[in-house]
Amino acid sequence: MSTNGLLAVEDLVVHYAVPRGLVAAAARRPQQVVRAVDGVSFTLGRGELLALVGESGCGKTTTAQTVLRLLDPVGGRISFDGQDITALPNRSLRPLRRRMQIIYQDPYESLDPRLTVRSTVEEPLLIHRAGGSKQERAELVKDALARVELTPQELFLDRYPHELSGGQRQRVAIAASIVLGPDLLVADEPVSMLDVSVRAGVLGLLDRLRQAGLGILMITHDLSTAARYADRIAVMYLGRIVEEGPAYAVIRDPQHPYTKALLSVVPRRDPRERSRPQILTGEAPDAVRIPVGCRFHPRCPRAIADCREIDPTLEPHGEGTGHRAACILAG
Amino acid sequence: MSSLLEIEELNVWFDLPRGGTLHAVQGVSFTLDRGERLGLVGESGCGKSTTVLGLLGLLPPSATISGRVLLDGVDIMAGGEETVRPHRWTDLAIVFQGAMNALNPVQTVSSQIVEALELHGLASGRAARARVGELLESVGIPRDRGERFPHEFSGGMRQRAAIAMALACNPSVLVADEPTTALDVMVQAQILELLDALCRDFGLALLLVTHDLPVVAQLCDRAAVMYAGEIVEGGPVDDLFHDPRHPYTRLLFAATPDLYGEGAPVSIPGAPPRLDRPLVGCPFHTRCDRAFARCTDERPLLKDVAAGRAAACHLNDVPAEVPV
Amino acid sequence: MSVVLQEPGLLADAEPARSRAGLIWDIVRHSPSAAIGVFVLGVFVVLAALAPVIAPYGLHEEVGPVYGHPSWSHPLGLDDGGVDMVTLLMWGARISLVVGFAATLVSIVIGGTVGLLAGYFGKSVDTVLMRITDYFLAIPDVPLMIVVAAIWGPSLFHIIVVIGVLLWTGTARVVRAQVKSIRERVYVKRARSLGAGHVRIIVRHVLPQIAPLLIANTVLTIAVAVFDETALSFLGLGDPSRISLGKVIENAFQRTAISSGAWWAIVPPGAAVALLILACSLIGRAMEDALNPRLRVAHLSAKGFRLRPLVGRDKDAV
Numbered sequence: 001m002s003t004n005g006l007l008a009v010e011d012l013v014v015h016y017a018v019p020r021g022l023v024a025a026a027a028r029r030p031q032q033v034v035r036a037v038d039g040v041s042f043t044l045g046r047g048e049l050l051a052l053v054g055e056s057g058c059g060k061t062t063t064a065q066t067v068l069r070l071l072d073p074v075g076g077r078i079s080f081d082g083q084d085i086t087a088l089p090n091r092s093l094r095p096l097r098r099r100m101q102i103i104y105q106d107p108y109e110s111l112d113p114r115l116t117v118r119s120t121v122e123e124p125l126l127i128h129r130a131g132g133s134k135q136e137r138a139e140l141v142k143d144a145l146a147r148v149e150l151t152p153q154e155l156f157l158d159r160y161p162h163e164l165s166g167g168q169r170q171r172v173a174i175a176a177s178i179v180l181g182p183d184l185l186v187a188d189e190p191v192s193m194l195d196v197s198v199r200a201g202v203l204g205l206l207d208r209l210r211q212a213g214l215g216i217l218m219i220t221h222d223l224s225t226a227a228r229y230a231d232r233i234a235v236m237y238l239g240r241i242v243e244e245g246p247a248y249a250v251i252r253d254p255q256h257p258y259t260k261a262l263l264s265v266v267p268r269r270d271p272r273e274r275s276r277p278q279i280l281t282g283e284a285p286d287a288v289r290i291p292v293g294c295r296f297h298p299r300c301p302r303a304i305a306d307c308r309e310i311d312p313t314l315e316p317h318g319e320g321t322g323h324r325a326a327c328i329l330a331g
Numbered sequence: 332m333s334s335l336l337e338i339e340e341l342n343v344w345f346d347l348p349r350g351g352t353l354h355a356v357q358g359v360s361f362t363l364d365r366g367e368r369l370g371l372v373g374e375s376g377c378g379k380s381t382t383v384l385g386l387l388g389l390l391p392p393s394a395t396i397s398g399r400v401l402l403d404g405v406d407i408m409a410g411g412e413e414t415v416r417p418h419r420w421t422d423l424a425i426v427f428q429g430a431m432n433a434l435n436p437v438q439t440v441s442s443q444i445v446e447a448l449e450l451h452g453l454a455s456g457r458a459a460r461a462r463v464g465e466l467l468e469s470v471g472i473p474r475d476r477g478e479r480f481p482h483e484f485s486g487g488m489r490q491r492a493a494i495a496m497a498l499a500c501n502p503s504v505l506v507a508d509e510p511t512t513a514l515d516v517m518v519q520a521q522i523l524e525l526l527d528a529l530c531r532d533f534g535l536a537l538l539l540v541t542h543d544l545p546v547v548a549q550l551c552d553r554a555a556v557m558y559a560g561e562i563v564e565g566g567p568v569d570d571l572f573h574d575p576r577h578p579y580t581r582l583l584f585a586a587t588p589d590l591y592g593e594g595a596p597v598s599i600p601g602a603p604p605r606l607d608r609p610l611v612g613c614p615f616h617t618r619c620d621r622a623f624a625r626c627t628d629e630r631p632l633l634k635d636v637a638a639g640r641a642a643a644c645h646l647n648d649v650p651a652e653v654p655v
Numbered sequence: 656m657s658v659v660l661q662e663p664g665l666l667a668d669a670e671p672a673r674s675r676a677g678l679i680w681d682i683v684r685h686s687p688s689a690a691i692g693v694f695v696l697g698v699f700v701v702l703a704a705l706a707p708v709i710a711p712y713g714l715h716e717e718v719g720p721v722y723g724h725p726s727w728s729h730p731l732g733l734d735d736g737g738v739d740m741v742t743l744l745m746w747g748a749r750i751s752l753v754v755g756f757a758a759t760l761v762s763i764v765i766g767g768t769v770g771l772l773a774g775y776f777g778k779s780v781d782t783v784l785m786r787i788t789d790y791f792l793a794i795p796d797v798p799l800m801i802v803v804a805a806i807w808g809p810s811l812f813h814i815i816v817v818i819g820v821l822l823w824t825g826t827a828r829v830v831r832a833q834v835k836s837i838r839e840r841v842y843v844k845r846a847r848s849l850g851a852g853h854v855r856i857i858v859r860h861v862l863p864q865i866a867p868l869l870i871a872n873t874v875l876t877i878a879v880a881v882f883d884e885t886a887l888s889f890l891g892l893g894d895p896s897r898i899s900l901g902k903v904i905e906n907a908f909q910r911t912a913i914s915s916g917a918w919w920a921i922v923p924p925g926a927a928v929a930l931l932i933l934a935c936s937l938i939g940r941a942m943e944d945a946l947n948p949r950l951r952v953a954h955l956s957a958k959g960f961r962l963r964p965l966v967g968r969d970k971d972a973v
Binding site: 055056165195196197198199200201202203204207221222223224225227228229251252261262263265266267268269270271272274277279280283 | 374375485487515516517518519520521523524542543544545546548549568569572573582583584586587588589590591592595596597598599600602
């Protein structure tokens with residue numbers, strides 16, 4: 001686990017109430033709750049890229065948004081650079097927003113179509129009244145564009161989003177996120193809507209930003225991307241982290257049956273590498289009716305009787321590697 | 332024995348709203364044999380979806396098509412819509428991109444498939460319902476679940492339902508356009524396994540359209556790589572990966588991250604050319620790392636480079652430059 | 656030989672972005688019905704605005720007998736007071752347009768604000784505002800106008816307020832729907848996550864997006880406002896000291912134009928109102944069609960693709 005703590009999340013819990021109609025409320029039926037995030041803990045350091053991977057409904061996006069306090073948790077603790085921001089009111093959060101930013105999946109919707117690149121990248125400076133005079137702001141904008149490799153900047157400053165390709169739009173979104181010089185960047189599926197030939201460029205850019213000290217929390221469903229770019233990977237299932245550790249270890253030496261199954265079904269580039277996929281039946285149950293005991297046991301190929309009763313916690317695997325898995329049969 | 336499906340010089344032009352035309356598909360030719368799985372791979376805008384929609388005659392009035400579509404030796408495109416229609420669904424079936432979201436929300440899944448059967452005059456009433464039950468089971472949906480509405484199905488099950496609908500009229504060719512793009516990796520594996528089993532059990536030929544190279548590598552025997560409206564390389568997927576004969580093929584694989592591979596993926600600089608203007612030279616030459624003088628002036632033709640393999644690249648004419 | 660690699664490549668020669676005014680001009684240019692509407696409306700506005708200057712005769716000037724027939728010097732004849740009809744129409748259009756525009760302004764301001772707040776803030780604000788809107792929607796227009804005019808007294812100002820207060824509900828709904836959808840756009844969420852306040856988001860991101868549809872809605876509302884004013888005046892509830900087109904018709908009805916066979920006292924003003932409303936409707940509909948992608952139905956066309964015979968091996972022939 002990293003020690004230059006930028007972000008520390010402890011036992012985070014986020015629930016949504018399932019809206020129920022008048023009849024159900026009048027009949028006093030119990031309020032159903034979607035336990036989107038059900039006890040998640042992790043840390044992220046400066047200059048580190050942590051990938052949160054999992055399938056839809058596992059809670060990774062909810063976790064990322066809650067970390068930035070775009071959603072409110074019902075339990076747990078979020079510490080940003082040593083400060084507890086779990087229950088901080090909006091007014092106090094505002095200055096902190098300069099230091100934690102988010103980029104979204106859809107580059108075609110991320111930018112206001114009526115604003116030029118210049119306006120889009122300048123906007124954060126205006127919102128936070130930062131950057132000084134008009135000239136100084138213009139310099140910061142040019143600098144941000146240079147850092148996302150949209151050069152020469154003059155070619156891009158006065159363009160509108162529809163004149164740019166998907167990869168370029170995503171770079172503009174990244175530029176707008178880094179112009180204030182944040183410490184933490186949350187990237188929600190940053191390249192899944194881009195063409196394959198463009199992805200490596202954007203991911204490489206994120207990697208270079210990371211090397212310059214930015215802490216990145218990347219949400220992705222693509223294990224291959226996580227394998228290549230993340231320092232650490234946390235695998236989520238039904239609101240919990242089931243395995244976490246250095247990327248190399250999680251990919252090459254998975255401990256949790258879910259991780260193993262996921263890895264086995266990822267298609268490989270090389271036609272000769274046709275692994276034996278361990279295809280799980282069915283799909284993950286919805287987060288309203290979470291199985292008792294280990295939440296993965298109904299689909300687990302290795303479940304034993306105890307799995308129906310014991311809800312495992314993350315236990316270390318090996319010595320001091322920071323590789324943990326929540327499975328009673330692991331390690 | 333001739334191929335089941337032969338596409339010859341398929342061209343598609345779209346009228347643009349402000350005048351001019353977009354040459355979306357430029358002389359595409361390929362064959363598909365019985366029981367074969369062919370992957371049509373390429374990035375957005377390369378024309379792969381337009382190609383398959385074109386050969387099924389499913390393009391809008393703003394489109395103009397030329398070329399031959401030979402089904403068992405007979406050109407079904409000869410008379411346009413009139414000659415294509417009888418073969419749609421009964422010989423050539425398609426699972427559209429996003430089909431899982433195109434199911435009628437106010438009809439049960441079973442009734443939608445029954446409707447397909449009745450419209451094509453293949454069965455009705457009890458016989459149709461029995462057939463639908465069979466179809467649903469063959470795609471892994473329990474018979475009685477068919478009485479539910481689409482919104483009660485998960486994404487993966489809706490995709491299975493869409494596949495069942497495509498198979499209703501016993502086609503010999505199944506076209507699947509990005510069948511797993513919106514699905515989680517586990518569900519994707521289930522659907523790919525399903526397609527694999529269906530092809531084996533029913534002797535279907537599969538034309539898989541996707542941008543996802545690893546999916547093609549795992550499921551298909553042969554593949555055709557498309558770029559800027561044309562096929563730039565085609566052949567067995569094994570050869571495409573281990574011995575590419577077009578720089579785009581090689582670079583596309585290099586840009587795709589692999590779970591266990593070493594090294595970082597590399598992106599391809601630049602962007603595809605505009606298709607509303609005539610192209611001079613090789614469409615890829617501005618982005619190619621091995622372009623030379625000939626590439627700027629002369630457009631390479633798709634030529635055989637080995638048995639069962641073809642590529643459109645001038646480098647193949649210079650023995651010293653291979654491998655590409 | 657090396658090839659210059661530019662990463663990332665710009666989309667060459669992309670179309671320049673259209674400004675808002677350019678967008679509207681574009682729509683008008685491409686739709687014949689909108690062009691006609693603009694022309695007709697333009698004629699009305701010009702004639703009405705310049706009425707004091709270019710009207711052929713005085714408004715109260717008796718230039719001939721009661722219900723004089725149309726003639727060369729009076730193409731639309733005379734009314735019951737011997738006043739030239741063309742003059743009457745020009746002056747009448749003035750009031751009709753003034754009321755139409757003013758009432759629309761009131762309606763757009765109220766409706767736009769209500770729709771914006773309801774759509775942007777959602778939840779309880781939305782519920783409360785929409786319930787209020789529903790109540791206003793449920794009130795029948797003309798009876799309310801009659802009651803208000805009867806109680807409050809007919810003056811131009813009252814008429815404008817009454818019409819405006821009745822028409823804002825349509826705008827509110829349209830604006831609310833659009834604002835709701837814009838609020839969910841990713842770039843708005845991004846702005847919020849950056850820490851932008853509500854005012855900033857509304858001014859910079861929401862208002863510019865709803866402006867075109869709001870303009871279309873405004874034009875359509877003018878049509879309804881003119882109609883409502885005409886109806887009110889025809890029922891005798893209009894401002895007695897002003898002549899609007901509706902009042903011209905009312906006068907003719909009251910003063911036995913029909914039994915006198917003086918069709919020229921009734922048909923031209925009626926036709927003028929109808930033309931005015933039609934013009935606004937044409938413009939408004941054309942704008943709506945252009946701005947609302949869901950209204951496009953080209954994909955439902957029964958025609959299929961077109962075939963072209965093989966053009967041989969030359970791939971570059973188009």
